[in-house]
Amino acid sequence: MAYKKVAKKYSGKIKEVTIGTGDKAITLGGRNVLPLHAFDGEVGQSPKVGLEIVDEVPSDWIDAFANLYGDVQKDAATWAKYVEETYAPDFICLRFEGADPNGSNRSVEECVETAKKVSESVSLPLVIAGSKNVEKDSEIFKAIAEALEGKNILLLSAQEENYKTVGAAGALAYKQKVAAESSVDINLAKQLNILMTQLGVQKEDVVMHVGCAAAGYGYEYVSSTMDRITLAALGQNDETLQMPIITPISFETWSVKESIATEEDEPNWGSIEERGIHMEVSTAAASIASGSDAVIVRHPKSLEAIKYYLNSIIG
């Protein structure tokens, strides 16, 4: 008997969403095959990798980053420029940790100021992340969307509680892109996408953030959720799930024990920096293999490894 290939053709396709402007703009999605399955059909845009920076000197990052960045971290715009020139990621994720009311509680105006300066100092596409405080994030997203009109940024993210504000301001009023964030559940993802559409937001302006966890910490739910979403989007041609997926890997992997336990506390475990990179690379690759069209990492070595991996495996 001769070998017979089991062909896999899907009727659905992941939509393309563009972030940023000019030469450096990036497009996510566009595939009608399972992740990395270039041999099955149109693999679309190669998944994109962004680096994370913060609006203030991060207090809970391991020392390795201070050694890496030094004073550059003191000013988000300088930091962004440094990252663009030194590491050339596909995009930069600027996280407004300083906006947290339980932290520095920086005002909306201050955040807008920072966003503007960062935007002026780089040409890479920007993803704007918040402080995890839903109300405050709605305010800063709205104000930043307005201030950076025309820059085609991605707001990470709109959740069930604030999608109206973030969706209306971000996508409708100022024509930015919005990430719809749900909690590791295909139905919740679908529901939020539908709500966004009902609000009037175009499907082409939405990407999904369907949840994340660090490898070893309930990650199987993340992987399976993405598998199911991908199969529904491609196999059942479910248009409400055909938005590309962005996954902020670094938000999860750098707070688990493997990445932060000190070398004194775990003398057997070796370099804390290497541990963190392996955790984020492992989680990022697993997410890409499950359906992420973009991932956010923190360490430049993770960026480099994932880029090399992508270039080689998609061929």
Place this chain on the structure above:
Amino acid sequence: MALSGIQIFKLTPRTNCKECGFPTCMAFSMKVAAGAITIDKCPHISDEATQQLAEATAPPMKTIVIGKDAAERKIGGETVLFRHEKTLVSKTLFAVQFSDTMTDEVIESKMANIIKVDYDRIQEQMSVESIVVKYDGNKDKYLVLIEKLKSLGKIFILACTDVNIAKEAIALVKDTKPILVGANKDNIDDMIALAKENNVVLGLNGDTVEDIYALVETAEKAGHKELILNPGTTEMAKTFENTIEIRRTAIVGGDRTFGYPSIVFANELSNGNQFVETALASTYILKYGSIVVLDDINYPKALALFGLRQNIFTDPQKPMRVEPKVYEFNKPKEDSPVLITVDFALTYFVVSGEIERSKAPAWLLIPDAGGLSVLTSWAAGKFGGTVIKNMIKECGIEEKLTKKRLVLPGKVAVLKGDLEEELPGWEIIVGPEEAMQLPKFLNELV
């Protein structure tokens, strides 16, 4: 592929003798097809028919047993492509590669690393299960190396395409159920003979799926069905494609020629970059690597890879819960703090491990929180003030205490106010967000 009732009916004697307890052979056959009863309940069924049925209902992919005694493991036996469809069955095993061109120093260091990276994570022992010994041209050294590596007690995977050398190498380890990754287009017949004679699993090397397919057919025809497939070692994209095609042909296409486990040499594909190797190894944990070969092992790598593997190979059909009750650590006394968490097994093991590490006496209360993680159960309304209060009132802990201090997981600090009202006489303390901070926290608390 399961057989239909009609197909099974054709295998019965069709005499309707009723000895099986069913009125007709047909009625019996329908039950067998539905999986409600096994075919041996008919005393008149022929051996041949039983055999035929066993073959027809066997899983699309073979389960291969490798290694002996404590090192014994199963690979293969998968029935689905995605874990949510049912479950993945045999977890990916890891191997570290040795070769006769390595210096003694490198060899010693890798051996030491294999011994060192051996730890418990949530009730699973984590270590590299196997070692690849690659033949790179120095026969004497190769054979000595194999002897030397025996002390590790791991599954042997001999990577050697020279039949004569392989023969001598196999002789050294044939009682350990090793794998010989050695067959290719040019040596297949000799390799099959060698593998059969020594009853070892044979690894087939090919660059294209067509080549590998032909090798499997040759091996099966020669009566050797203990096989493992190597989808390539030179090109990342091609290897990934082959791995997917092989598994898909078996599971979706129902073609058992490809129903064998795989071995992926992530080390050789990753261009000497350990982080690229981790990216690849992680991909193959999800996408069909039965054995993944690494250049070396160390904690930074292992913590990530073994953690991911542990997650992916949990059975989605079986919720991982622990029993809701009062757990005691380090002989708690009447003034020891009372910690509270949820009944999700992962959370329990992470938290209990840290309390043990702290050596501080403590009580740990676990209410029925639906088997969910801290934030998930809180968001689902299953781990709030009332649940916690009821647990405390009902479990009888209060009678054992002179000092009532309740430590909350940092992630649900919002519950503090509620609980202060619900539990007069208790001091409500917000603990750290991550369990790893518990030892420091508990030792400062006491």
